[in-house]
Amino acid sequence: MSESRISLDLRSVCSCVASTLFEYYTPRIVHIKSKKVGFINRFLQLVILSYIIGYVIVYKKGYQEFDTCQSAITTKLKGVVFSNLSHLSDIGVRTWDVADYVIPPQEIGATFVMTNVIPTLNQTQSTCPEDPTIDGSFCIDDSSCPQGKILDKGNGPFTGKCVNSANEKSHVCEIYGWCLVEDDSRYKNMTDPVLFGSHNFTMFIKNNIEFPKFGVRRRNLPDVATNESTAFINNCTYNATDPQAKYCPFFRLDTIVQGAGYPYSAVAVEGGVIEVVINWDCNLDFSVDDCLPEYSFKRLDRGDYSISRGFNFRYADYYAVKENDTFKQYRNLYKATGIIFVINVQGKAGKFSIIPLLLNFGSGLALLALTTVICDLIVLYVLKAKKYYREHKYLLVESQESFQEFRYVSHRRNHRQSLTV
Numbered sequence: 291m292s293e294s295r296i297s298l299d300l301r302s303v304c305s306c307v308a309s310t311l312f313e314y315y316t317p318r319i320v321h322i323k324s325k326k327v328g329f330i331n332r333f334l335q336l337v338i339l340s341y342i343i344g345y346v347i348v349y350k351k352g353y354q355e356f357d358t359c360q361s362a363i364t365t366k367l368k369g370v371v372f373s374n375l376s377h378l379s380d381i382g383v384r385t386w387d388v389a390d391y392v393i394p395p396q397e398i399g400a401t402f403v404m405t406n407v408i409p410t411l412n413q414t415q416s417t418c419p420e421d422p423t424i425d426g427s428f429c430i431d432d433s434s435c436p437q438g439k440i441l442d443k444g445n446g447p448f449t450g451k452c453v454n455s456a457n458e459k460s461h462v463c464e465i466y467g468w469c470l471v472e473d474d475s476r477y478k479n480m481t482d483p484v485l486f487g488s489h490n491f492t493m494f495i496k497n498n499i500e501f502p503k504f505g506v507r508r509r510n511l512p513d514v515a516t517n518e519s520t521a522f523i524n525n526c527t528y529n530a531t532d533p534q535a536k537y538c539p540f541f542r543l544d545t546i547v548q549g550a551g552y553p554y555s556a557v558a559v560e561g562g563v564i565e566v567v568i569n570w571d572c573n574l575d576f577s578v579d580d581c582l583p584e585y586s587f588k589r590l591d592r593g594d595y596s597i598s599r600g601f602n603f604r605y606a607d608y609y610a611v612k613e614n615d616t617f618k619q620y621r622n623l624y625k626a627t628g629i630i631f632v633i634n635v636q637g638k639a640g641k642f643s644i645i646p647l648l649l650n651f652g653s654g655l656a657l658l659a660l661t662t663v664i665c666d667l668i669v670l671y672v673l674k675a676k677k678y679y680r681e682h683k684y685l686l687v688e689s690q691e692s693f694q695e696f697r698y699v700s701h702r703r704n705h706r707q708s709l710t711v
């Protein structure tokens with residue numbers, strides 16, 4: 291490559307860099323007198339203003355500051371149920387009250403209510419046949435029951451003997467543990483759960499909430515005992531369709547379960563988990579008395595599984611009996627099925643404040659700049675006359691020095707021409 295060529299390239303690169311570095315863009319106001327473009331511009335402004343005022347400020351309450359609630363919940367159940375299990379268990383006839391079917395008596399944010407039970411009474415530490423429904427419990431002779439072996443789902447270690455099962459239909463290994471072991475085969479054909487009457491039980495949900503930012507405290511029952519409020523509390527039961535009773539804090543269990551979309555009997559047989567949602571949505575620009583709870587119900591475990599549906603667990607109560615001058619310990623074992631009611635409180639309160647109003651309005655107004663961007667795109671790239679508008683939108687201006695140089699050159703040229711003439 292020749293030297294002159296290299297110096298030419300270098301010069302053109304330098305002039306290109308200089309022209310890119312040393313130039314300046316300034317916005318220019320172009321007044322377009324077009325009905326079409328004018329309409330698009332106003333329409334976009336209207337849409338953005340309606341969004342700011344209608345949605346952000348009015349609908350989303352952009353003029354309020356908000357606080358979420360802090361909450362405390364306690365529950366109390368009332369109701370009794372009578373059962374007759376004489377043909378199935380030693381438990382015979384029995385009246386079950388709240389201390390029997392609410393296990394444990396108090397939980398944080400939840401309550402378990404027993405709806406069905408398989409009792410195994412008077413168990414004590416001794417030897418007895420293993421449950422024949424457990425894998426590995428069958429035996430032919432003593433050699434099939436190695437002493438000390440414990441089955442995965444068994445009730446105790448083998449004693450080393452092969453004995454008759456409790457129903458005397460087979461041979462099973464003998465164990466040492468809480469005897470006699472649970473036998474639920476007798477309950478298989480039961481149609482109704484033992485505590486089916488629990489659908490009539492009532493649950494009192496006491497809920498206190500606070501919005502600390504606004505210093506507002508509320509609860510889901512009247513604050514002051516007047517004749518009217520006392521009569522209301524003594525007689526009401528929650529009913530979502532009644533304008534008064536929908537604020538009553540006493541809920542029948544079947545109202546809750548049906549409110550979650552399930553028949554009580556189905557959930558009572560298998561057990562389940564039902565959520566009670568208490569929602570406080572309060573507008574503190576109005577009277578604080580209008581800040582009231584709304585209740586809704588939902589089943590948290592699905593009822594359509596084909597394996598291990600519902601929910602159950604075992605618990606026992608213990609007692610001692612004096613036998614031959616010593617006390618022997620016994621227990622009653624219960625396999626309890628029931629419904630866990632989980633209570634969740636959610637709440638938001640809003641109150642007018644100038645700061646969020648100005649913030650929302652300001653950030654909304656900034657959105658108006660979008661109008662210019664969209665209109666420019668339409669005018670310069672979409673409309674038929676886009677070329678015409680582009681010519682008026684962009685203007686290339688040379689620097690003043692080159693402008694004066696240009697004037698000087700043309701002046702000399704004119705002068706020379708006049709002399710020639």
Ligand SMILES: Nc1ncnc2c1ncn2[C@@H]1O[C@H](COP(=O)(O)OP(=O)(O)OP(=O)(O)O)[C@@H](O)[C@H]1O
Nearest residue numbers: 365366367368369491492493494495523524540541
């Ligand atoms: N689950 C419930 N169903 C219906 N009423 C209830 C229930 N729980 C409580 N109540 C009634 O609501 C009122 C307030 O209950 P609270 O527990 O504050 O008082 P209490 O005198 O300790 O209640 P009680 O001794 O009757 O259980 C009482 O009249 C009480 O009987």
